[in-house]
Amino acid sequence: MPVIAVIGAQWGDEGKGKIVDMLAEKVQMVVRFSGGDNAGHTVVNQYGEFGLHLVPSGIFSTQATCVIANGAIIKPDVLLKEIDLIRSRGVDTSRLFISNRTHVIMPYHILFDGLEEEVRGGKAIGTTRKGIGPAYADKIARMGIRVGDLLDKDGLLERLRPVLEYKNNILTKIFNVKPLALDEVYNEYIKYGERLAPYVRDTVTMLEAALDRKEWVLMEGAQGTMLDPDFGTYPYTTSSSPMAGGACTGAGLGPSRITHVLGIFKAYCTRVGGGPMTTELKDEMGNALRERGHEYGTTTGRARRCGWFDAVAARYSTIINGFTTAAITRLDVLDGLPSLKICTAYRLNGKTIHEFPASIAELEKCQPIYEEVPGWQTSTNDARHFEDLPENARRYVKRLEEVIGCPASIISVGMRREQTIHKINILPQ
Ligand code: GDP
Ligand code: IMO
Ligand code: MG
Numbered sequence: 001m002p003v004i005a006v007i008g009a010q011w012g013d014e015g016k017g018k019i020v021d022m023l024a025e026k027v028q029m030v031v032r033f034s035g036g037d038n039a040g041h042t043v044v045n046q047y048g049e050f051g052l053h054l055v056p057s058g059i060f061s062t063q064a065t066c067v068i069a070n071g072a073i074i075k076p077d078v079l080l081k082e083i084d085l086i087r088s089r090g091v092d093t094s095r096l097f098i099s100n101r102t103h104v105i106m107p108y109h110i111l112f113d114g115l116e117e118e119v120r121g122g123k124a125i126g127t128t129r130k131g132i133g134p135a136y137a138d139k140i141a142r143m144g145i146r147v148g149d150l151l152d153k154d155g156l157l158e159r160l161r162p163v164l165e166y167k168n169n170i171l172t173k174i175f176n177v178k179p180l181a182l183d184e185v186y187n188e189y190i191k192y193g194e195r196l197a198p199y200v201r202d203t204v205t206m207l208e209a210a211l212d213r214k215e216w217v218l219m220e221g222a223q224g225t226m227l228d229p230d231f232g233t234y235p236y237t238t239s240s241s242p243m244a245g246g247a248c249t250g251a252g253l254g255p256s257r258i259t260h261v262l263g264i265f266k267a268y269c270t271r272v273g274g275g276p277m278t279t280e281l282k283d284e285m286g287n288a289l290r291e292r293g294h295e296y297g298t299t300t301g302r303a304r305r306c307g308w309f310d311a312v313a314a315r316y317s318t319i320i321n322g323f324t325t326a327a328i329t330r331l332d333v334l335d336g337l338p339s340l341k342i343c344t345a346y347r348l349n350g351k352t353i354h355e356f357p358a359s360i361a362e363l364e365k366c367q368p369i370y371e372e373v374p375g376w377q378t379s380t381n382d383a384r385h386f387e388d389l390p391e392n393a394r395r396y397v398k399r400l401e402e403v404i405g406c407p408a409s410i411i412s413v414g415m416r417r418e419q420t421i422h423k424i425n426i427l428p429q
Contacts, residue, residue: 003211003258004216004260004261004262005247005261006019007262009317010271012222020041020220024064037054037105037130052082066097067206069251070103071246073105074098075105076193079098083096100201103146104149104189105132106145109138110131113131113133123274129300207252216428226271228241234360263318263323264327264329268293268308272302278307278368290306292333309341316355328400328412331380332381339374344370373396373399375392386421409424410422410423
């Protein structure tokens, strides 16, 4: 019963969508276990190009069952639109299922996300404004609405009435904005419930059955480890756990079931939104990386902040996730650069440190210590074996393996499925 957890190892947008789409062809189940439509997973395959927010990137597989599990969070209208869109492009969505335990984003969550960001002023997190933080806060505060609630007409009204009254009090008395009408919210969400009903299951049972049948399962992470609320650059983080541990609580999977933890690393670094990024390049090189890599957000279209590979953060990510192998993506974006830099330590208050600081104030003061390595002058887009790569690209990958702390199993050299080098095979033969 092999379970591969596919985990964003940096600040998100590492290329998880491409990797999951590619691996999904060989597995029987793909489970999205965290985040909501703050995620944007790009998939390019025979059906075209897609920027998926909620539907697992395994949906294009000819055999995999796809699950949106309890640790994820859904905005029903966004999910329904996404299902309609992929269906209209010829994709079979009959194997898509949603956990009855998955929480739902409500209209007030979107309002609060925007209002709270405004309150933060210059210290804004730069959220995607999709209501993610307020919705997960309600889950923990035991005020959330779950997918299962949308299928219970009387139960939903009973559940929603006091919650909305409380939210309206805050909206009107603290933020001075208009309250939401109970009947409107209720009627809207009951309709979503009717449309979602065919997809809703107790997905824990489905997962258990798949594992009993010794099927291969992929756990699809969203966001990245450095956005984890416990271990990331708090408070500049998201609100659910993108990590390997999150795959367990986010799907109802015992930790001992995970057989392989695949960390997805970009060959350099990007970040969208606020918060410290030690290797950020605010110069011509940063702009060059953005333009070469078309580094603009899949969800919000915002320019991604770009910088050199941060090995201090990468090593930390390996430790807290227990990566068994890494996928290194977007190597081709570095083609043609005369030289590259890897940040191997930080300088903080005159000292060299190798540990990733917990304190945001310290992190903001850290300066990168770089080692410089030679680039390569030929295209890597057509490489299909490690030996096809130019020598300096091979050296760069080997150096990344050393600093990350685990071997690379996959090297990605382009957006398309086939633009991939399988250095170590992690799939069924
Ligand atoms: P995700 O959120 O981790 O799924 O990543 P995104 O889809 O937000 O961003 C990754 C971007 O890189 C997408 O546009 C992908 O199509 C693209 N991509 C993935 N792997 C590669 C690669 O190896 N080379 C290039 N050039 N683009 C890639
Ligand atoms: P994928 O799955 C990159 C970032 C936001 C913001 C912070 C909090 O595509 O890798 P939120 O809306 O979650 O409250 O925003 O987290 N963020 C992402 N950055 N990729 C993502 O997802 C992200 N999801 C959230 O930009 O800085
Ligand atoms: Mg993305």
